[in-house]
Amino acid sequence: MNFADSYRQSITDPQTYWANEAKLIDWHAPFSTVLDDSNPPFTKWFVGGKTNLCHNAVDRWVATQGDQPALIAVSSETEDGQLHEKIYTFAELQAEIERTAAIMLSLGVAKGDRVLIYMPMIAEAIFAMLACARIGAIHSVVFGGFASNSLATRIDDAKPALIVSADAGSRNGKAIAYKPLLDEAIKLARHKPAHVLLVDRRLVPMTMIAGRDADYAALRRQYIDAQVPITWLDSNDTSYILYTSGTTGKPKGVQRDVGGYAVALASSMKHIFCGKPGETYFATSDIGWVVGHSYIVYGPLIAGMATVMYEGLPIRPDAGVWWSIVEKYKVTRMFSAPTAVRVLKKQPPEYMKKHDTSSLKALYLAGEPLDETTSQWIASALGVPIIDNYWQTETGWPILSIAKGIEDKPTRLGSPGVPMAGYKVKILNESTGAVCGANEKGVVVLEGPLPPGCMQTIYGDDDRFVKTYWSNFSNEQVYSTFDWGIRDADGYYFILGRTDDVINVAGHRLGTREIEESISSHPNVSEVAVVGIEDKMKGQVAVAFVIPKNADAAATPESRRALEAEVMAIVDKQLGAVARPSRVHFVTLLPKTRSGKLLRRSIQAICEGRDPGDLTTIEDPMSLEQIRAALAG
Numbered sequence: 001m002n003f004a005d006s007y008r009q010s011i012t013d014p015q016t017y018w019a020n021e022a023k024l025i026d027w028h029a030p031f032s033t034v035l036d037d038s039n040p041p042f043t044k045w046f047v048g049g050k051t052n053l054c055h056n057a058v059d060r061w062v063a064t065q066g067d068q069p070a071l072i073a074v075s076s077e078t079e080d081g082q083l084h085e086k087i088y089t090f091a092e093l094q095a096e097i098e099r100t101a102a103i104m105l106s107l108g109v110a111k112g113d114r115v116l117i118y119m120p121m122i123a124e125a126i127f128a129m130l131a132c133a134r135i136g137a138i139h140s141v142v143f144g145g146f147a148s149n150s151l152a153t154r155i156d157d158a159k160p161a162l163i164v165s166a167d168a169g170s171r172n173g174k175a176i177a178y179k180p181l182l183d184e185a186i187k188l189a190r191h192k193p194a195h196v197l198l199v200d201r202r203l204v205p206m207t208m209i210a211g212r213d214a215d216y217a218a219l220r221r222q223y224i225d226a227q228v229p230i231t232w233l234d235s236n237d238t239s240y241i242l243y244t245s246g247t248t249g250k251p252k253g254v255q256r257d258v259g260g261y262a263v264a265l266a267s268s269m270k271h272i273f274c275g276k277p278g279e280t281y282f283a284t285s286d287i288g289w290v291v292g293h294s295y296i297v298y299g300p301l302i303a304g305m306a307t308v309m310y311e312g313l314p315i316r317p318d319a320g321v322w323w324s325i326v327e328k329y330k331v332t333r334m335f336s337a338p339t340a341v342r343v344l345k346k347q348p349p350e351y352m353k354k355h356d357t358s359s360l361k362a363l364y365l366a367g368e369p370l371d372e373t374t375s376q377w378i379a380s381a382l383g384v385p386i387i388d389n390y391w392q393t394e395t396g397w398p399i400l401s402i403a404k405g406i407e408d409k410p411t412r413l414g415s416p417g418v419p420m421a422g423y424k425v426k427i428l429n430e431s432t433g434a435v436c437g438a439n440e441k442g443v444v445v446l447e448g449p450l451p452p453g454c455m456q457t458i459y460g461d462d463d464r465f466v467k468t469y470w471s472n473f474s475n476e477q478v479y480s481t482f483d484w485g486i487r488d489a490d491g492y493y494f495i496l497g498r499t500d501d502v503i504n505v506a507g508h509r510l511g512t513r514e515i516e517e518s519i520s521s522h523p524n525v526s527e528v529a530v531v532g533i534e535d536k537m538k539g540q541v542a543v544a545f546v547i548p549k550n551a552d553a554a555a556t557p558e559s560r561r562a563l564e565a566e567v568m569a570i571v572d573k574q575l576g577a578v579a580r581p582s583r584v585h586f587v588t589l590l591p592k593t594r595s596g597k598l599l600r601r602s603i604q605a606i607c608e609g610r611d612p613g614d615l616t617t618i619e620d621p622m623s624l625e626q627i628r629a630a631l632a633g
């Protein structure tokens, strides 16, 4: 079947399409209804079916490939920065999960209870996630390193019975104590978890609180031979809660089901990521983000692949570390983010050439717009197709991509591709709600019902779910992505940034993303952030912060002025004078979240002399100092 036919069936006959896809996973009891959309937007998939994510990710493969690698935990967060690895076969992974599940049960965790996981990128974090899945507890992984306040908010929202954590994470070889942050968060939170389970990596000393804190290693020994049967769950039970990264405001607890998610992941692994049992998958994300949930933990394992979990920086011990992992474990499919590729692009190219990456068949990138230069650079460096994919925490798996597993449809530079199965993507005019024509800019929306795997609701707040996502256009049941986009005449989509990243210059509405794209086309621009700041005359003006490729080009006031003028001239030429930034500042760092998203809100706040807001996910606080210094200078 070609892609067009397959996609068409997913839209016109979702029952048949998804019933077929559902065969990719094991069901303990068959479903009676594929799709129940009687109470939109609360869609139910595979009603009546019973299954389990842990069974499909692990137990299912133990019989046929129990002695093959399932989890390859690699860390460069060692004293000397040399790689340390720990490999778990499917059988070993199952045993570890059963031990962790037994510990959770002994601490009173029951089906439906929330377990908050605040962990570094160590294997025990994955044991904990899958142990929850096994016993029907609802995990909520909170990115390790979040500050106490943010953690406390999430504790109060999820009300966990148990928190699983560790003494410390590590970054660039330096321990970052987690336990004091966690203790402080629990103090701040109204909700108090009954138990805290702690993995002691012996990176920093820990003070245990008697009666509340339990030592993982001791309990693991106690439950070393534990056997914990799978708890079969209803397809529409909740598997997990994951808070959105909060780039645009108060985080929302995205709640996901069991059966729909399992099917969506199995289907995407087959058609988009083309994963085969026995092969190795490597996603460079963090388990605290949705990519980590879907494509470090559940997706590859559900597809019977070994998955690499990497703790460390992409440039330690050197900029070849990822490629050494690809070489050593014969990675076939790799998933990363444009921001990480841009980091590597600044490094000498020999690191890439030092390793044999011939096992790699494709590199998938997501999380932010993939600019053409970055895409072309990595494509020629690796010699494999680069597959952009566009999605959100809310959807759990790609909305737009190219399903190479169905048809070798060409990718198009700058476009994440076309709608994936079941996604009815439309571009609507922001004010009239009318469907936009080809190449006409509008809001990217998804017409309900959403395909399997997408969020069920906002945890504990159905009203907010409806109000936030489903009430932006009065005429239809549409879910707003809050992203701008266009569709070209051939049906390829382009994402133009977030709807709240719009600035209004003297009545002209301009996307900061478009201005950034234009500035990026200057040969000496490595990265750029554009924000709109208040201006008495024009309402708002654009201000650009640029990381030059060659720092010498911005070393003196004269050279900075010259480069600024060149950047302005490019914008004038490509977008018109109205979009020209009023100032172009030069920095060596931009404030980003640890998942690589530009913190435009914070930059804007600093420019306007306001408080930059919640910065707990910021990658490097020095970047804000640079913004301040640039403005002052």
Ligand code: ATP
Binding pocket: 244, 245, 246, 247, 248, 249, 250, 251, 252, 290, 365, 366, 367, 368, 369, 370, 388, 389, 390, 391, 392, 393, 394, 416, 481, 482, 483, 495, 497, 498, 597
């Ligand atoms: P919050 O919703 O809390 O503000 P967030 O939107 O940053 O956080 P995610 O769900 O991780 O959190 O990010 C999804 C967003 O990332 C998309 O809505 C889109 O703006 C952007 N994005 C993801 N993939 C791509 C891509 N391939 N191309 C362009 N933009 C992308």
Ligand code: MG
Binding pocket: 244, 248, 392
């Ligand atoms: Mg979002």
